């Protein structure tokens with residue numbers, strides 16, 4: 001089966017600063033792929049490149065269709081949801097409005113309302129905070145809101161940028177349990193960027209290791225997690 | 238006493254006009270962080286367009302709504318053609334574009350429709366109402382203004398498109414990530430602002446008569462209203478617009494006289510900027526520290 005997302009020779013740059021130097025990777029249908037690397041390696045930039053948020057060169061193919069150079073809005077409309085670096089909360093709007101925006105491109109209003117209930121099953125706290133201004137949520141709650149907003153798109157591909165960032169271990173565990181359920185129950189494919197390598201490798205099937213804009217290791221997540229030398233030289237645990 | 242009530246009521250009537258222009262200013266400010274200095278001239282131009290339709294023999298309300306629709310289109314076109322290419326230009330060049338737009342539209346009004354002062358009809362009966370306190374036009378135009386304000390409120394609060402426009406203004410990056418076409422939302426904002434200006438122009442023209450500079454003073458009052466209420470608060474702008482209308486009328490009647498009324502706008506602008514720059518209802522975001 002062909003991959004859901006395939007990148008070939010992907011370059012990305014901010015103005016004159018080149019950040020990605022021709023990387024290849026793919027995300028399998030229904031699978032989780034982890035993208036690891038040190039600070040500044042280019043992980044966030046890779047997710048931005050997929051969504052057309054930075055200038056890119058090279059090929060990006062989603063479900064057989066080229067999305068290279070496409071505007072962010074159009075990539076999103078093809079089923080790519082992005083939980084961005086910093087969570088992207090609409091601080092001044094309510095939790096409800098944030099969620100409605102997640103479903104903005106959908107026209108099936110009734111199904112969206114059902115999805116609200118479906119997601120409250122995963123994140124009951126959002127239901128309690130439904131009418132509250134999103135800027136008043138805790139960091140963990142904002143992360144839940146960001147994931148909820150992304151899932152309301154009913155995406156084929158979910159891009160997650162450090163969902164564990166800045167959260168207490170217990171909350172991280174809770175969020176990853178929910179992501180696991182969403183993958184298993186809803187078959188949403190995911191590309192996961194994480195600093196917490198052991199967590200990510202335990203969750204993903206495939207993994208890539210990025211170093212200053214180049215992929216230096218790729219393979220099955222389980223194998224990489226077992227490889228002592230990789231762990232020591234790149235992952236630091 | 239009777240005189241006072243009379244002044245307050247006509248202050249509310251003109252305040253409604255200021256309120257709608259204030260709202261148009263705030264809508265564009267929220268989306269772009271620029272004050273559209275050409276807002277008044279755009280409204281004047283729209284009023285001429287409506288007058289043209291009326292002179293062609295159209296019934297008043299048909300001409301009115303067609304004028305609103307055409308103005309909406311012109312607003313969208315201005316954003317697409319002039320404002321968008323400007324992108325993230327520095328503040329001074331943005332101001333330059335707005336001032337240029339003001340001068341160009343002003344000249345176009347004079348060139349197309351000539352500089353003579355024209356009468357503009359009111360759709361409302363010419364008679365005193367409510368025991369002589371208010372004219373038919375004052376009551377009617379206040380009603381129309383309130384209708385516009387309520388419609389705008391409902392649009393932004395209760396429609397998906399209105400929500401998307403707010404999202405695009407608040408956080409364009411996140412808005413794109415949920416599929417909002419941010420560029421078009423800005424154009425739509427310009428269209429709406431132009432449409433509101435068209436309504437304001439048609440409501441004020443029967444009172445002040447139509448000439449290419451009709452809105453110049455009104456824009457100043459509207460700006461004062463927007464600042465008074467808070468330049469980033471639509472509700473504040475509306476209340477500020479009404480308040481300025483009342484202050485202007487009372488001041489004109491009891492303090493400075495009608496010749497110096499316009500200075501009241503400047504006094505309000507300067508006082509707000511020095512005493513409370515965020516305005517009465519200026520945004521205070523609830524956020525965690």
Ligand SMILES: Nc1ncnc2c1ncn2[C@@H]1O[C@H](COP(=O)(O)OP(=O)(O)OP(=O)(O)O)[C@@H](O)[C@H]1O
Pocket residue numbers: 014017019037038039040041042043044045046195
């Ligand atoms: N908006 C930007 N403009 C210019 N350079 C940028 C911008 N964003 C990131 N960079 C640069 O690109 C490089 C890669 O950044 P990126 O955010 O992709 O790293 P990352 O792997 O996500 O790091 P982290 O783990 O710290 O989030 C860094 O050197 C960074 O300085």
Ligand SMILES: [Mg+2]
Pocket residue numbers: 043044045085161
């Ligand atoms: Mg990052």
